[in-house]
Amino acid sequence: MSNLVAQHPVLVVAVIKIAVLMFLLLTALAYLTWFERKVVAHIQSRWGPYRAGPHGLLQPLADGLKFLFKEDVTPSGADRFVYYLAPFLTLSLSLTAIALIPFGPGEFKLFGQRTSLGIANLNIGLLFLFAITSLGVYGVALAGWSSNSKYPLLGGLRSSAQMVSYELALTMSVVGVLLLAGSFNLREIIAAQQGFLWGWLPRWNIFASPMPQVIGFSCFFTAAIAETNRLPFDLPEAEGELVAGFHTEYASFKFAMFFMGEYASMITVSCLATILFFGGWLSPFPQIGALAWMRYLPTALLAAGSAWLVWDGIRYETLLGKIVLPVLGVVLAGLAVLIALPGANDFIQGPFWFLAKVFIFLFIYVWVRGTLPRFRYDQLMAVGWKLLLPASLANIVLTSFAIVVGKR
Amino acid sequence: MFAPIEDLYRLAPELVLCTFGILVMLAEPFVPRKRSGLVAFLALLGAGAALAATRLSWAHPGTAFYGLVRVDDFSIFLHFVVGAVAVLVILGSRDYLEREGLHRGEFYALVLFATAGMGVMVSAQELVTAFIGLEISSISSYILASFRRNVPKSNESAMKYFLLGSFATSFFLYGVALVYGATGTTLLSRMDSASGNPTLLRLGLGMIFIGLAFKVASAPFQLWTPDVYEGAPTPVTALLSSGPKAAAFALLLRIFDTVFAASQLWVWAIWVSAALTMFAGNLAALVQSNVKRMLAYSSIAHAGYILVAFAARNEIGTAAVLFYLVAYALMKLGAFTMVTHLGGEGERRLEINDYAGLGSQQPAAAAFLTLYLFSLLGLPVTAGFLGKFYIFNAALKSHLVWLAVLLAINTVISAYYYLRVIVVMYMREPQKEWAATPIPRAVGLVLVLTAAGTLYLGLFPNYLMEFATQSAVLPR
């Protein structure tokens, strides 16, 4: 074993990175559910989770425990193998997709290996991501089929039709970006977006010079919402008509796996939108003297957050809150100081902007869910085939035309 | 960056066909139902324009698109054949489609696309291009075969054709893959010089042969033919029996003449296949009571005759194949068009016994059908006779005496079932009253053209034979 480690240091580093990322991701997933419930609740003038821990912060933990200890029922007549396979497939595929996302430009040393933020850096990163997400259909379709129940079957059928339809538009809509960047590599796609137009407008693909990818982005994000089966395209679940769609018959942790898979895909899609259209880790502000203070923005934000936490914690009703919230605030303050240090400060810029943009997209996801009604099935198909696909094809034509003309 | 204009001239027939195919689809929604003839006319115009375009591309011989396709006398000859087939099929199908309530622009578009695919097949110099041409023509044919959607037989026909056809094309494709693995190229002209794995190359070529043998319906890959020909709408059967067969034979010839390794190894396979095909077709045709099935078996037999010329493996043989393809297309198109017309609404009059008394009731129709059957049998003064004569000639020149003998035996066998139809038409009293509908003008035109062609080739074959001989010299 030690021999193997010595011979393949790259492998060891990769395993460690995977472990760390997995931990961060799963935590993020848990708190994404909390975030979603809170935001939707506020949109609907409710409080949202409030009981488990201060501000409901322990709610994800409670949910997780509940899922673990619930009775795990397998419906009679279910195809056992496929029934068990489906949730595993969903979760593992959506977690694998994250491995391809680069989180920042910086490199660091681990066991003497220079390594970058992000697990895999493939030349065909984007294609590979699509390859993995294109397999995601199976989880839903097989779950629906193997449950041996009519609602899941209908949900599964709907989902496979929906996901196949929207995958086309999804893939087509990024071709414009590929034409601009000339690479499938996600890092190179980000690198191609460096610079500013007229000194202030970032040259991100959404504003790119020969042909801004506005159509591309609209198609991409719409199709992506459909691909992740989120409202307003959550017809595979459609609780009004199909009870809970494809996962009606799933309980306990297998249900949780679908749940986590869905949120992991949301994160992947938000990361992709950031990378492809919004410059990834690139800062939106030009590097000029007047804006030099911008590099302390992360510190400032964290400090403000910690101050609020301490202030809020002191006023909190429960004793637990009075203790936990200020402690959290102090931890955040420590972090703020840490990332203000010269070495860390440079390193943190990329990931900060990246995560900030991803956060905005996640918020939009939740916002859309909180405000838009669900599509009818025929409308959904019509939007996919008659609007998104032609629009994304038009985007390809326009972009390639603009590039050819621009080169002349 | 753009393709040189010469290349486009060389592809003119395909470009014209595809353009008109798309135009037909675009025009259909705007043409009122009452004037649906306009769509047919547009399609006819397209097929005619393709013939004109073939004439145009004749003036620009040479390879196009990095040597993937080539315009030479051979490809021009076959382009004329498939173009003419398209013209005749479109002419002959309009009244049928009206009668069956199937009149839709897609039919004509598919015929045009299929013809374009055949055009690609006959000029392809490279296996991937050939494969896509093959698929274009095959998939169009599958759809055309299923055009009578509410008739179970048509569905069965389409399903069988589709499944077995896909199986055959996958053989072809696997062969292409093996050939590429052996030689590192898919260009036919480079295969001999490539220092590759000769066994693998031969295996690949064998698979390609199987795939194409299916398309030409030669034994032992002929089983699909009767069911498909019977169930498909008759004008489609006419198309299937003439166009794709000619194109597949052309591709076979092209491969076997260009790749030396193929001609060495697979001659015996062609010999066996030719003998089997002739017997399989003729013996089974003997016991058929349905005219369409009988003609289907007869077309298997004819594929066998063509394979005899093929087995001769010389330029006389190639010329004989080309000549026979024309003669065969004319008589088969004529016969199937006649059967289409006689079949009446819903294609119900298809039994041989239903033709009893036709000679007295519809003398013109009976006369036409007799002429085609004589030609299929190979009686003198018809194209079929000279076609067979050239095949004999080629086989004997290559010392394939036994194959020539088998061909003669088969001709005798086939006399039984061709003459039986004629006997029934003229010498038997009708058992049922059939409404004698007048022959529509377009169908009449097809019949006159094919009959005239059959007789013309039977009397004055020289011009076509000269053209065929000239085309038979394939540039290596």
Added chain:
Amino acid sequence: MSLELVLFFVLAAMAIGGAVSLILQRHPIHSALSLIVVMVALAGLYLLLGAEFIAAVQIIVYAGAIMVLFVFVIMLLNAGVEARTNVSRMARYVGLPLGFFLTVELAYWIAGGAGRQAPVSAGPTPTRELARMLFREFVFPFELTSILILIAILGAVVLAKKET
């Protein structure tokens, strides 16, 4: 054994195992799943050969699109467990030896010419090179494919359109 070789054997075993299971499974869905395993294993083999693009396309097109349609159709038809008939039993007794014979023959022919294969490409093919081939030398068949797809769409319309 190097890591590549180990990976090769794992993937090859996956591909063959999947293919065998595809035939042996009696339920269409299980067969379809086995086929997906084959496709993914093949993609892995392409990756080992350095053909990243082909690997990704293999998964996207075959596993991600075509097989989804398979599964979709099986679900839609609610196809049940395949019934064993006399013919299918006959297929086992006749087909198995024939299939075995074909395998041996193919292996013999391919092995007979081992080492004499034409050098198809030296080293990994970068995607750029592939694109150049596709859009220059092979632009004609590439464009021709669009007609092929058009026909397929036309076919779907012809077969599915409501009677007027």
